[in-house]
Amino acid sequence: MKILITGHRGYIGPHLVNLLHEHGHQVTGVDIGYFEACAWESLPAADREIRGDFRQLTEADLEGHDCVCHLAAISNDPMGDLNPELTYTTNRDGSIELARKAKRAGVSRFLFSGSCSVYGKGEKLDLDETATLNPVSAYAESKIATEREVVKLADKSFSPAFLRNATAYGHSPNLRIDLVANNLLACAIARGDIRIMSDGTPWRPLVHCHDIARAFVAFAEAPAKVIHTQAINIGGNDQNYQVRDVGDAVQRLVPNAKIVYTGEVGSDPRNYRVNFDRFQQMFPGFKLKYNLQTGLEELLAKFREHQFGLKDFEGDQFVRLRALKKHLA
Numbered sequence: 001m002k003i004l005i006t007g008h009r010g011y012i013g014p015h016l017v018n019l020l021h022e023h024g025h026q027v028t029g030v031d032i033g034y035f036e037a038c039a040w041e042s043l044p045a046a047d048r049e050i051r052g053d054f055r056q057l058t059e060a061d062l063e064g065h066d067c068v069c070h071l072a073a074i075s076n077d078p079m080g081d082l083n084p085e086l087t088y089t090t091n092r093d094g095s096i097e098l099a100r101k102a103k104r105a106g107v108s109r110f111l112f113s114g115s116c117s118v119y120g121k122g123e124k125l126d127l128d129e130t131a132t133l134n135p136v137s138a139y140a141e142s143k144i145a146t147e148r149e150v151v152k153l154a155d156k157s158f159s160p161a162f163l164r165n166a167t168a169y170g171h172s173p174n175l176r177i178d179l180v181a182n183n184l185l186a187c188a189i190a191r192g193d194i195r196i197m198s199d200g201t202p203w204r205p206l207v208h209c210h211d212i213a214r215a216f217v218a219f220a221e222a223p224a225k226v227i228h229t230q231a232i233n234i235g236g237n238d239q240n241y242q243v244r245d246v247g248d249a250v251q252r253l254v255p256n257a258k259i260v261y262t263g264e265v266g267s268d269p270r271n272y273r274v275n276f277d278r279f280q281q282m283f284p285g286f287k288l289k290y291n292l293q294t295g296l297e298e299l300l301a302k303f304r305e306h307q308f309g310l311k312d313f314e315g316d317q318f319v320r321l322r323a324l325k326k327h328l329a
């Protein structure tokens, strides 16, 4: 197949480029390059590279592709708070327009990188896809608005689907340490302590960034009727953690690091434990390759290989908000 990925030079994208190549697909990549200079390992090249804003893509750019994997976004809550306008125009308006153009260009499948953060302040535990959406950020609102508009475009020749990914963690050639598990491990290595900014009780579902990319491949290759208009939680039931459990998992790997509750964010309103049964039912053969333990072990080895230290932890390279601020300035 010929597959176009937006945001292929971010954190998740490089895994997806590699996997699609391994599966014999031809890849077009589109990325504006916000975090290009942040990569700590070389990024895989797409067969065709388009450097620029996905919002400028024309129907002619999209023609001839079988599937769009739309990853490009202002990709977390703090960046959304920094610039809600950029979040809405990119994540919501840009994504809806891209789906419309893809449909007009005859692309038959549109896979959107959504987020479990749409559940936000979870009203109950084990939230499935029918649960009330309770967004607490511009980022999460932008993901919901996109799902709601893009699903309306579905017809017999256009199949959109929405991957509501758990919070990612683990190694990527373009690492981020602004994600909870990566952050706590990075802190342990760089500072010798594990600084938890809430009281540690909020629930978060976690999934390795490589497994998110594998889910995209599964959605790209599945029969259209399996994925048509589906909004699906991507992760595993046994990979829901309270933040304090993530701290404990990090401490088992870096035993000298002390756990410190800084309480600086007060009580974190984002609290969601998620149910992933539907994903399992859709793809019974799909097993997550990583769990938190194996993903953290691999990342720890990478931190050591790259001699990750305090300067890295406190610098701009691995924190999207800081890198984006620098880029926009």
Ligand SMILES: NC(=O)c1ccc[n+]([C@@H]2O[C@H](COP(=O)([O-])OP(=O)(O)OC[C@H]3O[C@@H](n4cnc5c(N)ncnc54)[C@H](O)[C@@H]3O)[C@@H](O)[C@H]2O)c1
Pocket (backbone or CB within 6 Å): 006, 007, 008, 009, 010, 011, 012, 013, 030, 031, 032, 033, 034, 035, 036, 052, 053, 054, 055, 070, 071, 072, 073, 074, 075, 076, 090, 113, 114, 115, 116, 164, 165, 166, 167, 168, 169, 176, 179, 320
């Ligand atoms: N990382 C997570 O925990 C997580 C969880 C759930 C969902 N997601 C979603 O998955 C997607 C990828 O996340 P990530 O962690 O790889 O993010 P990332 O910030 O590392 O990468 C995003 C990429 O998109 C590019 N981009 C941003 N705006 C663009 C534009 N207008 N035109 C072209 N390129 C643009 C950036 O340059 C960057 O390379 C995002 O949509 C994100 O919201 C991520």
